[in-house]
Amino acid sequence: MQLLLIHSDYIEYEVKKSTPVAEKIEESFRSGRLDEALTAFIAVEKVDESGVDEVINKALTEIRNVAGQVKAENIMLYPYAHLSSDLSSPKIAVSVLKGIEKELSGEFNVKRAPFGWYKAFRISCKGHPLSELSRSIVPEGGPVSCGEAIAVTDEKEEVVSEALKAESTAKS
């Protein structure tokens, strides 16, 4: 799974057109908006199919962690295929998105944008250092990419993570 977390002044969407794999949706689900939200753009990947529950749990940990840091009470789950070139089946993607939604719903005000629809959206990213974070999540048992370490969770905070780490070390 590729996760892109954006601390947002607002995020809103409306569906424009279905694709052949569009989720069937209720009228109320055709548009949505959250203010002061953590927006989680999510691409569920082929490798996630080997450990759906595990990937859901790791995503929950990341989302809860960042929501806590930025003090967000509202969470928008937004399927975003363009974050990966090796996507899961649509069926698995929807089950993962719904799984995350269900688990977060007790703790946060959660909305989920529908899968498989062309959507217009507007987002405002706050721009502070924690307002854009990305995470790569893979199941422990999943295949390992060639030449890469087994990254259970690969933190990639910015272009400049190494430089930032150096700066932070120098300051502490």
Add this chain to the structure above:
Amino acid sequence: MQLLLIHSDYIEYEVKKSTPVAEKIEESFRSGRLDEALTAFIAVEKVDESGVDEVINKALTEIRNVAGQVKAENIMLYPYAHLSSDLSSPKIAVSVLKGIEKELSGEFNVKRAPFGWYKAFRISCKGHPLSELSRSIVPEGGPVSCGEAIAVTDEKEEVVSEALKAESTAKS
């Protein structure tokens, strides 16, 4: 290079905080806005270092092609590290971004958001089928990922590209 092209009602940004690899910028470059624009979110990758001119040229082809299809006259080039987990050096990234900017500037109204700064941004994606497209670009001579074909340009139009192609074939 990972390219995410968004046909936007508007895109605007303002810098919030420099990182250690921040480009030095003029005051006028601290914020920017374009209406009715093609926004190109760009991650320059390690593999691009082996063929900078080639990657610039391929990116130009993709941007010109999509700008033509959506009839955009304004182009915002926006560095976006979170599209890749294998980034180029900051120096190469800036040279690629400037190279693209220079080449497009005769044909389009081009703005470029500065590299290496935390930025707030607001974007409105139009939502029609060509309003969100992603492209993976690698130099011909670059290393090949394990288990993958040599993808010079990998088109990934949606989760559902195959299904959409089937639909489009059925209609034509």
